[in-house]
Amino acid sequence: MKKESLLRIYRYFLPYWKQGIGVVFFILLSSGFGLLQPLLIRGVVDEAIPNGRTSLLNWLVVAMIVAAILQGLVSVGQAFLNSVIGQGVMNDIRNQMYAHLHRMSIRFFTSTKTGDIMSRVNNDVNGLQQVVTDTISQSINNLLLATTTMITMFLLDWRLALLSLVLLPLFILPTRRVGKLNYQVRKETQSKMSEMSSLMQETLSVSGAMLVKSFGREEDELRRFVGKTNELKRLQIRQSLIGRWFFMFISVISTAGPAIIYWYGGHLVIDQSITLGTVIAFTAFLTRLYGPVSSLAGIQVNVLGSVALFDRLFEYLDLKVEIQDKPGAVELRDVQGRIEFEEVSFWYQQERPVLQGLNFAIQPGQIVALVGPSGSGKTTISNLIPRLYDPSAGSVKLDGVDLRDVQLKSLGEQVGMVTQETFLFHTSIRENLRYGRPSATEEEIVAAAKAAYIHDLIVSLPDGYDTVVGERGHKLSGGEKQRMAMARVILKDPKILILDEATSALDSHSEAYIQQALEELMKSRTSVVIAHRLSTILHADQILVIEDGKLVEQGTHEELLAVDGLYASLYRQQFEGEQ
Numbered sequence: 001m002k003k004e005s006l007l008r009i010y011r012y013f014l015p016y017w018k019q020g021i022g023v024v025f026f027i028l029l030s031s032g033f034g035l036l037q038p039l040l041i042r043g044v045v046d047e048a049i050p051n052g053r054t055s056l057l058n059w060l061v062v063a064m065i066v067a068a069i070l071q072g073l074v075s076v077g078q079a080f081l082n083s084v085i086g087q088g089v090m091n092d093i094r095n096q097m098y099a100h101l102h103r104m105s106i107r108f109f110t111s112t113k114t115g116d117i118m119s120r121v122n123n124d125v126n127g128l129q130q131v132v133t134d135t136i137s138q139s140i141n142n143l144l145l146a147t148t149t150m151i152t153m154f155l156l157d158w159r160l161a162l163l164s165l166v167l168l169p170l171f172i173l174p175t176r177r178v179g180k181l182n183y184q185v186r187k188e189t190q191s192k193m194s195e196m197s198s199l200m201q202e203t204l205s206v207s208g209a210m211l212v213k214s215f216g217r218e219e220d221e222l223r224r225f226v227g228k229t230n231e232l233k234r235l236q237i238r239q240s241l242i243g244r245w246f247f248m249f250i251s252v253i254s255t256a257g258p259a260i261i262y263w264y265g266g267h268l269v270i271d272q273s274i275t276l277g278t279v280i281a282f283t284a285f286l287t288r289l290y291g292p293v294s295s296l297a298g299i300q301v302n303v304l305g306s307v308a309l310f311d312r313l314f315e316y317l318d319l320k321v322e323i324q325d326k327p328g329a330v331e332l333r334d335v336q337g338r339i340e341f342e343e344v345s346f347w348y349q350q351e352r353p354v355l356q357g358l359n360f361a362i363q364p365g366q367i368v369a370l371v372g373p374s375g376s377g378k379t380t381i382s383n384l385i386p387r388l389y390d391p392s393a394g395s396v397k398l399d400g401v402d403l404r405d406v407q408l409k410s411l412g413e414q415v416g417m418v419t420q421e422t423f424l425f426h427t428s429i430r431e432n433l434r435y436g437r438p439s440a441t442e443e444e445i446v447a448a449a450k451a452a453y454i455h456d457l458i459v460s461l462p463d464g465y466d467t468v469v470g471e472r473g474h475k476l477s478g479g480e481k482q483r484m485a486m487a488r489v490i491l492k493d494p495k496i497l498i499l500d501e502a503t504s505a506l507d508s509h510s511e512a513y514i515q516q517a518l519e520e521l522m523k524s525r526t527s528v529v530i531a532h533r534l535s536t537i538l539h540a541d542q543i544l545v546i547e548d549g550k551l552v553e554q555g556t557h558e559e560l561l562a563v564d565g566l567y568a569s570l571y572r573q574q575f576e577g578e579q
């Protein structure tokens, strides 16, 4: 077990030290009340009954009931404080994880399974609750119970106490064995469950379901799923059987233990060396001893399990934040919108450069079209501007300031993106648009929708602006979604616009809408457009032609046609007919 892990776990609990003291206090009280019961029984058997003292009998019985009630109340209090600590630590870690994950760069999200992220934030963090109540507080509880009970037993009669001690290993050994088995099976179950939920997440998402249906692979998917669930079923049957075996051992031994005490104690009573009440009290103590001791026997397995859980969480919390504010990063204010790429190279993996030695400048308010074959690096270039990635070499500057020297938040406020895959939240159209500017008024939202030529469509829907669009906006057409995205950016009103035009051809009606929306969108801002439409290219102040991550041509449409190079040939392939 790693020492640092333990120290780190300890730090999460530190803020709850007051509740911790409360728990220990309650445990002490509760074990005090618990000790009282067998002693009261002894009083009944040895004093009240043989001597015919009815009033003592009454009082002892009242005391038994009161002690039980008090013990119950104390245990409620203890459970409450346990929950406060457990849920508190869980909440702190969950929030910390979420905040940390949002600081991770896009590189992390493109290379991690969503299912895995979800499973850590949900399942692993939830698992901690059990750790806190089971492992930590129960261990203290059990330790206290076991020691106080042992001491009281020795005070009552050392011979019977010794006999009880001899019987303890009978309890401890099977418990340990079962605990270990149980832990293994549980771990396997956990990983099977996460495999199953990953599978469900992939195939039951809208895009996944579409893929499955369009390829007619429902049966295969079902088979895959059934394979996993059968595995899970087997494991869970095994787990419950282990539980049964365990209870069988415990119940046999719980009966056998007191029986042996009765046998030996019976002899001692017959020899008149102890009272009958003492023997009865002893058997009561015995159950108080065996339970805690067997839990303590399993503690190592539990602790290992919980540290493993924390380690899984720490693994994520320790992921380096690739893109973050430098100390002393400046806030961008009054941005003009001049963008410069200076000797920019970039690679996702070192052995495969995607951009190489790019140099160009975009003046404030210009429209720049990025043109080039598929996979040439256009999207990668556009991702460097909002700093979704940092260049591997060279620098990207905004108004002459290296992007790595500005505050990320202020950069985010200046850049608006409309990508090919428009993401919308599963909420109303109004709320989706407002994401661009949370403070926007109803009038501003409508104005933005009008500017993006989507207003008429919205009001024609039965619920208008209150229409809930499905996850990823699957209830809207591709063109409509993109216009939603445009309206959202118009509301945000950034100085810089990154636009990846839809590749799919639209009918002339929608095309006209998009065209008008685009003009509105690009007005008075610097626009970098991955252009797929002729009209955008013709509008552009300059065209950057990218091939294999290099800038191979640069100029206006006419200039580039005159050069008769890559641009001219791309143009002839794609657009000649359109004009």
Ligand SMILES: Nc1ncnc2c1ncn2[C@@H]1O[C@H](COP(=O)(O)OP(=O)(O)OP(=O)(O)O)[C@@H](O)[C@H]1O
Binding pocket: 110, 348, 349, 354, 372, 373, 374, 375, 376, 377, 378, 379, 380, 381
């Ligand atoms: N996350 C990534 N990890 C590794 N390689 C990537 C990643 N994203 C893109 N690439 C690679 O980088 C190269 C450039 O991709 P990019 O998406 O920038 O091209 P593009 O010009 O926008 O293409 P298209 O016009 O087809 O969208 C491609 O070869 C691609 O395979």
